[in-house]
Amino acid sequence: MTKNTIYFLLLLASTATWQSCNNDKKESAAKGGQVEKNVSVTTVEEQIVTGYREYPAYVVPLQETELLAEVSGYITNILVSDGAFVSKGQKLYEIDRTRYLAEVQQAKANVAIAESDYDRVQKDLERYEKLAKSDAIAKQTLDYAATDVNNQRAQVQAAKAALETANTNLLRSTIYAPFSGTVGISQVRNGALVTAGNTLLNIISTTNPIAVEFQVNEVNIEHILNMQKNGTNSGIEVRMPDGTIYPESGKISVVDRAVDRTTGTLRVRASFANADHRLRAGMNLTMRLANTSQEKQVVIPLKAVLEQLGSSNVYTVSDSNTAVFNQITLGTKLQDKVVVQSGLKANDRIIVDGANTVAEGDKLSIQNK
Structure with a gap:
């Protein structure tokens, strides 16, 4: 073996030893001095919720005849x-x-x-x-x-x-x-x-006012009848095919006489002012009926929710300021917020911004919202 070969082998051995020591130092730092993740946190609240039930709907004239x-x-x-x-x-x-x-x-x-x-x-x-x-x-x-x-x-x-x-x-x-x-x-x-x-x-056909018909499940009939009885035109609206909300509110005008036994649904008709003729017969819409909760419900910002493999999740913050992974069940969506039916309670702290950068057990640097 030549002198140059001996020097080369000694160099390889010293390099391997240095890398091993360096890795040991990194593992030690990871275990002992964990880097804190910067996140924004908010406190879970309970409130009376006004959400919307949505139904496929279509426009029909109040009167129409063939000549x-x-x-x-x-x-x-x-x-x-x-x-x-x-x-x-x-x-x-x-x-x-x-x-x-x-x-x-x-x-x-x-x-x-x-x-x-x-x-x-x-x-x-x-x-x-x-x-x-x-x-x-x-x-x-x-x-x-x-x-x-x-x-x-x-x-x-x-x-x-x-x-x-x-x-x-x-x-x-x-x-x-x-x-x-x-x-x-x-x-x-x-x-x-x-x-x-x-x-x-x-x-x-008549165009102003005009009707929008939709089918409701029999379990929601009482709610529909109450809306008709009260004669209110608040909380009854339609979403247009382009996604915008029609500016005029509607009024429940007719509830069909019987439930369809094969589908368990009841046909309902709401009437809307249509002076500018934006609603056209045959148009497919989405009927939105306001539904106010009788009791306070848990509500969180929608952006705090992480969707993974069909499940909804959030990260809560422990007393020691570490991330805790929680699976939750969502309810009614309210613009930029959502009702949580299970998995959270009032006064829990949840991560709003930065949740996608943390993992279970991470130390957190918290900014309250």
């Missing part, structure tokens, strides 16, 4: 723009009135003829009755005259009924708005041939 053609013919005039607001009784569509005007005139003429014939046979009957008193005519002739009067009276009634039908058809050739509301996009255009009772012209 169908009531007589057959060609569309000759459309008197409303697509999507326009219309007033009750406003003209919307006209179906070719020519044939229906002619039918009215014909029916009037038939009434006049029937009434004229009735007058004639009535006068004949009166003459025959006078002659019969002096036995100047056969009784059979008088009977025939009376029958003619009855038959002609029926003809007058039939002619008047036909006139009423003709007038009704003429009236129905113009489609009027059955109530004030907003129409959709027209399903027909000028010149289209429509069939009575089959052709859909448009749909009209």
Whole structure:
């Protein structure tokens, strides 16, 4: 073995010895003089909580109906723009009135003829009755005259009924708005041939106020009935599809008569002011109903909660200022706070900021919030 080799081996041995001593010093420092973790701590409080129960919901008009053609013919005039607001009784569509005007005139003429014939046979009957008193005519002739009067009276009634039908058809050739509301996009255009009772012209619905319907579990029915009974419009709100809260509060207007036996839910309807038409029929929303607790509940900042493998946890602070890992059960979320149903009690100290940097048993340098 050469001298250089001996020197190299001695150098390796001294380096290993130095590293071993250095590691021993680190382990000793870790055990004896632990570095304190800087954290912010707050005290757990109890308070009366107003949270929100949320339900899938959808917008429905308080009134909505299909506008169908009531007589057959060609569309000759459309008197409303697509999507326009219309007033009750406003003209919307006209179906070719020519044939229906002619039918009215014909029916009037038939009434006049029937009434004229009735007058004639009535006068004949009166003459025959006078002659019969002096036995100047056969009784059979008088009977025939009376029958003619009855038959002609029926003809007058039939002619008047036909006139009423003709007038009704003429009236129905113009489609009027059955109530004030907003129409959709027209399903027909000028010149289209429509069939009575089959052709859909448009749909009209009310827009202000408007309704939002949702299903509640049967265990929450009492709460819903109390809200309806109190007539309050506070604590009833909806979240829009974009996540914003609709600015108008609602009011429980209708609670369905029976619970669905297959789902154990009850349909509920709330009404909302909708002057700017932001709520549209068919829109999917989230109904939010305020629910105030009867007793004080444990509440902590939401940012103190650590979510791990589907469980919720927090770090509490021991009397010796060390971190203690706690699993908790969460309840209602309240903006930046959350109710804790189990795992904490009032006056416990919990880590709010810095919890993700500590571990069980770490020494803490505490800043109170």
